[in-house]
Amino acid sequence: MRETEIIDWIKSAVRNNYRDKTLRRGIGDDCAIVSPRAGEDLVFTSDFVLEDRHFTLDTHTPAAIGEKALARSLSDLAAMGAEPVFCLVSLAVPAKLGGAFVEGFYKGLLGTANRYAISLAGGDLARFDQVIADVMCCGRVSRGKALLRSGAKAGQRIFVTGKLGAAAHAFAAGRPILPVPRLEAGIALRKLGVAAAIDLSDGLSLDLARVCRESNLGAEIFAAKLPVARAATLDEALHGGEDYELLFTAAAKIKVPARIGKLPVTEIGVVTRGKPGMVLLDGQPLQSKGFDHFA
């Protein structure tokens, strides 16, 4: 299969994809074109998924890799409280996997794209020794309303959505699970007026420390309060990556619901005037053992 044939196939597959009204032109030119609406900010993120780091060809089908690639990036939109607009997908695959892999990957990715109403607008396609994908997602929020890591204030309560440690536990058991981006929750939290948010991609201990660093504050959390996933350990809940739940902080005046849709929301601690970036667990310093790509 030649590159032009593969791209023609992708173009035809995209015809059934959700199409954002502000996307003037998608695949087929040097760039995609977007006409932003007045009064909105656009937010942008990109995330790699790399063979033998984020998946293996043994544990993930091409469709699951496509789904994971998009979901990881969508999770960053969720953390800003943004609504999905469009994505660009750069994909490199070994020649021996060829067109069949590309087709499976895009079927998985487009299924996820339709579920979360995001348009595939372009990207790049190349041959390489291993499978690599880089997905850029664009989202929208009302101007000035994006949820930031740096928005936390001392005294605010800290919450997480869902259960923690499930991804690390499943991974350890050799049954990796696919991320579910918490877009509905992110938008609900933004409308509720929460102060700061992040998605838990690298583990609670590391991601909470990031919020603390960016907000120039400390935090204290409590083991007994953590919503540990069934069968997962406390360690997996504290340091396991890839849960893709949202962590957020809220001022006392904000009434945080116990659930958003079916998703539970749990208070786990408090923002403090402690050493900036330092997280305490039951009064003791908690080391950030979350995933560090270069450690």
Add this chain to the structure above:
Amino acid sequence: MRETEIIDWIKSAVRNNYRDKTLRRGIGDDCAIVSPRAGEDLVFTSDFVLEDRHFTLDTHTPAAIGEKALARSLSDLAAMGAEPVFCLVSLAVPAKLGGAFVEGFYKGLLGTANRYAISLAGGDLARFDQVIADVMCCGRVSRGKALLRSGAKAGQRIFVTGKLGAAAHAFAAGRPILPVPRLEAGIALRKLGVAAAIDLSDGLSLDLARVCRESNLGAEIFAAKLPVARAATLDEALHGGEDYELLFTAAAKIKVPARIGKLPVTEIGVVTRGKPGMVLLDGQPLQSKGFDHFA
């Protein structure tokens, strides 16, 4: 060097980077935030540079790889007649190259970013067996004014900027040259009102065929008119990739200058009602021998 230290270094390096006024937030959160201006369209592109496909560690310094990664993507903005706004950079490097490679890569990339007034706003950083980068660039144009591949009309003259075949010739001689994105020319051509444009990344024969396909028309070009680079062959000028010059078409009423700044502009042929996607060279069908990643 830990990931957080590398990211801190990148953040400090970015402080001296050109900062677009519409970029509200760059590196340091889950997403970058942009407040688009009224009446503008935003255009988006992403391009891989992959070890042993687009460069080797023997022929390119880390800085040259960073420069090339950004320049390739900027060239797509040039092809739309767009002004650079911001970029996201996803970079994966082997652990053994570590922080020194990342530093060199970003120094090269940021030098190019400052030269063309584009802000580095975020991206991803990962460890991998080989060096891979994916650069997403965003540009702006007045609403509805982006130059399209599909804008060509029968009877329009076809032009190229610069000289052709230089990159292929230098590559064959083992002295690869770095791309120069023709942003100034692209903006000038848009203001001039040219009809269609593309950047010559994969070779004249393939890229002109793309304009023809998207415009549903044919084209005829003439060997004697081609601005072949010094020492390059006609074959290198016709099929060699990576020249990153602009190809465009213009209606009879448009007065196309012989130079844009110092860059020569050469008329090489005409858009025809021939078979859509078919290019003739001196009356004979010209095969698209340009770079096909999966051929």
